[in-house]
Amino acid sequence: MSETLSGAHTRWNIRYHLVWIVKYRKDLLFWPGVSECFCEVVRGIGERYGWVIDTMATDGNHVHVFMGAPPWYSPAEVVKVIKSLTAREIFRRFPQVKRELWGGEFWGDGYDVRTVGSEVTTAVIREYIKKQGQETQHKSYEQLRLF
Numbered sequence: 001m002s003e004t005l006s007g008a009h010t011r012w013n014i015r016y017h018l019v020w021i022v023k024y025r026k027d028l029l030f031w032p033g034v035s036e037c038f039c040e041v042v043r044g045i046g047e048r049y050g051w052v053i054d055t056m057a058t059d060g061n062h063v064h065v066f067m068g069a070p071p072w073y074s075p076a077e078v079v080k081v082i083k084s085l086t087a088r089e090i091f092r093r094f095p096q097v098k099r100e101l102w103g104g105e106f107w108g109d110g111y112d113v114r115t116v117g118s119e120v121t122t123a124v125i126r127e128y129i130k131k132q133g134q135e136t137q138h139k140s141y142e143q144l145r146l147f
Contacts, residue, residue, distance in 0.1 A: 005052070005068070005070070007070060010070070010071060012070060012071050013068070014068055014069060014070070014071060014115070015054070015066070015067070015068045015115065015116040015122065016065075016066070016067055016068070016069065016075055016078070016113055016114070016115060016116070017064065017065075017066050017113070017114045017115075017116060017120075017125050017129075018063075018064070018065045018066075018067065018075070018078070018079060018082075018111060018112070018113050019062060019063065019064050019065075019111065019112040019113075020062065020063060020079065020083065020107055020108065020110065020111035020112070021061055021062040021107070021108040022061045022062065022106065022107060022108060023101050023103070023105050023106060023107060023108045024101065024108070025061045025062075025108070026061060026100055026101065027060040027061050028060075028061070028097055028100060028101075028106075029058040029059070029060050029061065029062075029063070030060045031094065031097065033093070033094065034090060034094055034097065035058040037086075037089060037090055037093055037094070038056075038058060038063065038086050038090065039056050039058075041085060041086045041089045041090075042056055042065060042082055042086060045081060045082055045085055045086075046067065049069075049073070049081065050070065051067055051068065051069045051070075051073070051078070052067060052068040052069075053065065053067045054066045054067055054068065054122075054126065055125070055126045055129045055130065056129070057129045057130060057131075057132035057133060058132070058133060059132040059133045060133070064128075064129045064132055065082065066116075066122075066125050066126065066129055075113045079111045079113070083106075083107045083111075086106070086107075087105070087106035087107055090106055091106065
C-alpha cells in the first residue's frame with residue numbers, strides 16, 4: 001500500500017492506523033462471527049468509498065485498521081462511516097449483542113489515529129496489527145537474591 005494513488009487533479013499517499021474500542025470495553029469481538037462480520041463490512045466499505053484497506057485485526061474489545069484514503073476524506077469522517085455501518089450490520093446479524101449493551105451503541109466514543117511515515121513504517125504497523133488477539137508469552141523470571 002505504499003504506492004502513490006491519484007485522482008483527476010490530485011496525487012496522494014495517506015495512510016492511517018486507526019484504533020477504537022467497543023462500548024464499555026466489552027469483549028464482544030470474541031463472540032463467534034462478530035469479528036469476521038466487522039472485517040467483511042469494512043472491506044465492503046473500502047470498496048464502496050475507494051479506500052484501501054490494508055490490514056485489520058480485532059482484539060476482543062478494540063479494533064485496529066490500517067488503511068489509506070483520499071485527502072478529501074478526513075480521518076474523523078472515515079471513522080464515523082466505519083463505526084456506524086459496522087455497528088448497524090453487527091446488530092442486524094447478531095441481535096443478542098445488542099442485549100449486552102445499553103443505549104444502542106456498539107462502539108465507544110472517540111478513536112486513536114496515527115499517520116504512517118518515516119518513524120513508523122508500514123511493515124511495523126502491519127506486524128503489530130497481525131499480533132493483535134494473540135496470547136502474549138510472559139517470561140518467568142526468578143527473584144534475584146542479594147546475598
